[in-house]
Amino acid sequence: MNTINQVKNKLLSYNVKPSLQRIEVMKYLLEYKNHPTADMIFNELSPSIPTLSKTTVYNTLKLLSDSGVIQSLNIDEKNVRYDGDLSTHAHFRCTKCGKILDIPLENQDNLNKIPMPDSRDFQITECQVYYKGECKDCQKN
Amino acid sequence: MNTINQVKNKLLSYNVKPSLQRIEVMKYLLEYKNHPTADMIFNELSPSIPTLSKTTVYNTLKLLSDSGVIQSLNIDEKNVRYDGDLSTHAHFRCTKCGKILDIPLENQDNLNKIPMPDSRDFQITECQVYYKGECKDCQKN
DNA sequence: CTTTGTGCAAATTCTTTGCACCAAA
DNA sequence: TTTGGTGCAAAGAATTTGCACAAAG
Secondary structure, three states: OOOHHHHHHHHHHOOOOOOHHHHHHHHHHHHOOOOOOHHHHHHHHOOOOOOOOHHHHHHHHHHHHHOOOOEEEOOOOOOOEEEOOOOOEEEEEEOOOOOEEEEEOOOOOHHHHOOOOOOOOEEEEEEEEEEEEEEHHHHHO | OOOHHHHHHHHHHOOOOOOHHHHHHHHHHHHOOOOOOHHHHHHHHOOOOOOOOHHHHHHHHHHHHHHOOOEEEOOOOOOOEEEOOOOOEEEEEEOOOOOEEEEEOOOOOHHHHOOOOOOOOEEEEEEEEEEEEEEHHHHHO
């Protein structure tokens, strides 16, 4: 459960000014772990914030990911997906139904088991692991 | 070095009819390991195939990736990238200059060291590992 | 006041589609 | 002569930009 104040403080800790719109976008990402697109967020928040514009959603998502509060995923070739969960985990996308699921990487060190490129040659700031295939539900059909 | 005939046979082995355009796109991907966009391929091939259209490049890339001859990468949020190398490797994109480099995964089994989701729940057909950061050249500046 | 955020409309960019023509089997 | 490939122009979809107005400090 994320209270408005918790969300507000989270934004503040990343130096993001907590406007109503930003708080609601962030709250949505923390509450629903569905890795939504900008469009999905707009459609979900639009009823409760009637004046909300898609531009603001885009602006906010860009600001939040640039500030490091959220991460953006390119697991879906059509739209960018967003994830408010910054803990170490991979993602799975079902190529049939499009659902995106978190895949735990058993412990925090597991990412290091992926052979890292020589740190003298690269300064790695980000690593994304994407799985694709068919989810349990879609396999039944 | 890939002769026209080697490329032609490669396409045939994947049940892709080897038209001139398809051969040239495939040859390009095998020769240049620059993970090009559709646009880059079009611009490179256009001079030597003056009648070439971007539609055909898109058609061909879709056909080749659907047929499993090449893979498409979503490491770049703007455009889809293509890779004619199907061997097991990760990719690195420099967020400064945009260059995409192959990252060897020391041996063929390394991908399996990434904790795999329970195979009863997921049928994995594909795994992509994307690193982002700054390349050696960009770190100097 | 002055700065920053919001939101409309228009623009941009990448990609796909409809369709007519062409080429190969 | 039938099937499939190519390429033009137009459409489509996601995202960005320009700009005017509103809000907050």
